[in-house]
Every structure is written in C-alpha cells, then in structure tokens.
Amino acid sequence: DTAVSQTPKYLVTxxxxxxxxxxxxxxxxxxxxxxxxxxxxxxxxxxxxxxxELIINETVPNRxxxxxxxxxHLNLHINxxxxxxxxxxxxxxxxxxxxxxxxxxxxxxTVL
Amino acid sequence: AQSVTQLDSQVPVFEEAPVELRxxxxxxxxxxLFWYVQYPNQGLQLLLKYLSGSTxxxxxxxxxxxxxxxxxxxHLRKPSVHISDTAxxxxxxxxxxxxxxxxxxxxxxxxxx
Numbered sequence: 001d002t003a004v005s006q007t008p009k010y011l012v013t014x015x016x017x018x019x020x021x022x023x024x025x026x027x028x029x030x031x032x033x034x035x036x037x038x039x040x041x042x043x044x045x046x047x048x049x050x051x052x053e054l055i056i057n058e059t060v061p062n063r064x065x066x067x068x069x070x071x072x073h074l075n076l077h078i079n080x081x082x083x084x085x086x087x088x089x090x091x092x093x094x095x096x097x098x099x100x101x102x103x104x105x106x107x108x109x110t111v112l
Numbered sequence: 113a114q115s116v117t118q119l120d121s122q123v124p125v126f127e128e129a130p131v132e133l134r135x136x137x138x139x140x141x142x143x144x145l146f147w148y149v150q151y152p153n154q155g156l157q158l159l160l161k162y163l164s165g166s167t168x169x170x171x172x173x174x175x176x177x178x179x180x181x182x183x184x185x186x187h188l189r190k191p192s193v194h195i196s197d198t199a200x201x202x203x204x205x206x207x208x209x210x211x212x213x214x215x216x217x218x219x220x221x222x223x224x225x
Binding site for chain 1: 144146148150154155200202208212213218220
C-alpha cells in the first residue's frame, strides 16, 4: 500500500564501503527525486529523473550514482562512503505536470 | 534561481494557542508554493499548496496559508494547535516551468501542554 517506499530504513556502515539505497513508487508518477537532509534538517535535492532520464543533477560528488531501471524505481548507489555522507536520504516522486512531490519515509545513513 | 527563507528556526507555542510560521521567497518568475510537515523520524507530508486562484489556501489538520505576491510571502497559520502538531515544517517553492523544488531550512514547532 505504501506509495513511495525506501529500503533500508537504517544503514550503518564503515568509511570506504559501497552501499545502495532502493526506492520504489507505485503511484504511476513520471518523475523521481533523491534528497539529502543533513543534521540541521536542511533538505537539498541531489538528482531528478523523468521517465528514466536524468534531468536534475546538482553538485554532488561523483561517488553518488543514481540508477533508474524503470519509471517506478530510482536507486542511489554510493561508492567509497565518507563520514560527511551521514544524513537522511529521501526519495520522492511526482508528476511533472502537477508540481507536487510525495516523499518516502527516508533512509538514515550513518558512516562510522 | 529561487530561494526560500523561513525566518524562525524554532517556534514554541502553548496548546490551543494560535501559531504563524513565516515563509518568504525570492523569484523573478511565477511560482508554486507548498508547505510540508515532517513528524519525528518520518518523511515529508504535504500540508497544502498554492498553484493559482484564491490566495487563501486551506490544508489538512486545520492549517491554512496565505499567498501574498507583493510581499513574496506564504505564511502558515493555525488558530489552535494541538500537541500532535509538534513537528518540523518546511516551506517550498517551485517554478511554474520545470519541477525542481527549493526548500526552506525548516521551522521546528513545539507545542507545550
């Protein structure tokens, strides 16, 4: 029933590891997003995909690579994790024509 | 580019008192405006949005917001808050073309019993 789901909910890992966060939406939306929320709650967009094509790619390290196998999924892969990557990562989806975004529950990433 | 300013980072208010959370934006083009709420350890949920039409927008949980174009503001109000309204509130703006959102830094509302 969940509209936008993310797995895992919590991710604790060591510096230097590679990890992935998965996102799925069952709303039939054509656009999906990844946001990073830091410890001060500031939300910053990282990527946006429309119909599996990258349309927004903010200045993030190239260690972060989004992958969209189909319109309902947008996964985030992070290489060589660093301490500063610790944050809550939110996936969102929406219809470009309606300018509204629906958020997933978030993935809390802790890099030790 | 757009920017969103939420002037108050923390707002404590007593239960059943009214509250106003302030949001100002800067943009050279027409925009859509949104308020989202984030309860502890949860994702963001849409409270209300202004796309066009009446400048007074009503949302869920008794919240409303007023779009003021001349002051470039979109303040959120509730006449009587409940304990359950304790949460982080985010104002956001997007251009009418394109679908990139810009979020404010959030206002932490704490309702005191």
